[in-house]
Amino acid sequence: MLPYFYYDYGNPSSIHPLGRRAREAVERAREQVAQLINCQPNEVIFTSGGTEADNLAILGVAGANVSKGRHVITSQIEHHAVLEACRNLERNGFEVTYLEVDPFGIVAPENVRDAIRPDTILVSIMTANNVIGTIEPVAEIGAICQKLGVLFHTDAVQAVGHLPIDVERSDIDLMSLSAHKFYGPKGVGALYARGSVALSPIIFGGGQEEGLRSGTENVPAIVGMGAAAEIARYESAGEEFCLRKMSRDLIAGIMTSVPGSRLNGHPDKRLPGNVNVSIEGMEGEYLSGELAKRGICVSTGSACSSATHEAPYVLLATGLDRDLANCSIRLSLGKHTTDEDIKRAVQTLSEIVQKVRAESEVYSRW
Numbered sequence: 001m002l003p004y005f006y007y008d009y010g011n012p013s014s015i016h017p018l019g020r021r022a023r024e025a026v027e028r029a030r031e032q033v034a035q036l037i038n039c040q041p042n043e044v045i046f047t048s049g050g051t052e053a054d055n056l057a058i059l060g061v062a063g064a065n066v067s068k069g070r071h072v073i074t075s076q077i078e079h080h081a082v083l084e085a086c087r088n089l090e091r092n093g094f095e096v097t098y099l100e101v102d103p104f105g106i107v108a109p110e111n112v113r114d115a116i117r118p119d120t121i122l123v124s125i126m127t128a129n130n131v132i133g134t135i136e137p138v139a140e141i142g143a144i145c146q147k148l149g150v151l152f153h154t155d156a157v158q159a160v161g162h163l164p165i166d167v168e169r170s171d172i173d174l175m176s177l178s179a180h181k182f183y184g185p186k187g188v189g190a191l192y193a194r195g196s197v198a199l200s201p202i203i204f205g206g207g208q209e210e211g212l213r214s215g216t217e218n219v220p221a222i223v224g225m226g227a228a229a230e231i232a233r234y235e236s237a238g239e240e241f242c243l244r245k246m247s248r249d250l251i252a253g254i255m256t257s258v259p260g261s262r263l264n265g266h267p268d269k270r271l272p273g274n275v276n277v278s279i280e281g282m283e284g285e286y287l288s289g290e291l292a293k294r295g296i297c298v299s300t301g302s303a304c305s306s307a308t309h310e311a312p313y314v315l316l317a318t319g320l321d322r323d324l325a326n327c328s329i330r331l332s333l334g335k336h337t338t339d340e341d342i343k344r345a346v347q348t349l350s351e352i353v354q355k356v357r358a359e360s361e362v363y364s365r366w
């Protein structure tokens with residue numbers, strides 16, 4: 001990224017040599033992203049991140065296909081970027097079906113099929129959930145949508161770079177990506193949109209990104225996203241293997257040394273680096289604060305939504321009662337996590353919980 005901050009600071013829309021070098025860098029990054037997800041480079045639209053990609057997919061499809069219908073299908077556990085875009089559609093005369101999930105957080109493909117109507121223009125179901133890590137049956141849902149002639153969007157922000165993703169094999173028409181979820185910079189992402197998909201822009205101006213995303217491209221960030229995509233293409237399979245082993249150890253460690261703990265989400269169909277647990281009687285926010293004092297950073301619900309201080313709606317949608325939902329923390333593992341970190345996390349968590357329980361027993365006896 002550094003040369004594009006220092007020397008090659010041209011605007012990719014300029015025709016002079018500095019501009020051309022910036023354009024070449026953007027187009028190289030577009031190819032790198034396309035290779036990671038198996039699409040054509042001209043099907044990648046760079047955005048400011050996953051949120052904008054989700055908004056462009058949902059509002060863009062709705063805008064361009066309104067003559068075909070005004071019905072959209074999504075799930076109750078989508079990220080706010082999808083849910084709020086859908087609520088915006090509802091305020092503008094669209095109807096949205098929010099599908100339920102099972103206790104693991106899985107959307108049943110047959111529920112998608114049953115919800116599709118003649119006026120349905122889009123199905124948007126995430127590839128993997130950001131709170132509980134559950135991996136959705138995207139290929140089955142894609143096949144249903146393709147058969148019934150409905151566009152299929154998936155928010156793959158949590159999955160790209162961690163799970164093998166192939167937009168062709170999974171019949172995906174639109175897919176959202178965010179660079180910082182696969183070790184790239186923040187504030188840059190992309191929407192994959194199949195060449196044949198009719199899409200209206202949601203940002204208007206100079207007509208960059210084939211008129212779908214006006215505004216001068218953030219060249220250093222796009223270059224960083226491309227590099228991250230290329231690294232992910234080579235490293236993600238090995239990383240997935242290591243993370244699966246470490247997260248299994250973390251889950252087993254917590255379950256055996258912290259009485260009253262339960263794993264949220266699916267035991268196997270989950271993101272390799274996501275561990276979400278509820279611990280009876282231990283508020284997530286309290287635990288998070290105590291762990292932070294000891295150098296371990298965890299989130300409660302989803303970091304992206306903690307600014308809104310809402311109850312973790314994803315856990316509630318899986319049927320978890322409100323108390324246990326509020327007693328949940330999410331531990332995230334990445335390529336820099338070590339076995340030593342896992343041991344320390346288990347031990348620290350167990351000590352905190354034991355201490356609190358011992359004290360509260362004393363208090364209650366007293």
Ligand SMILES: Cc1ncc(COP(=O)(O)O)c(C=O)c1O
Binds near residue numbers: 155179
């Ligand atoms: C599933 C999912 N979708 C969308 C987003 C939003 O992405 P961004 O923060 O890049 O806008 C996030 C962020 O964590 C996410 O987890």
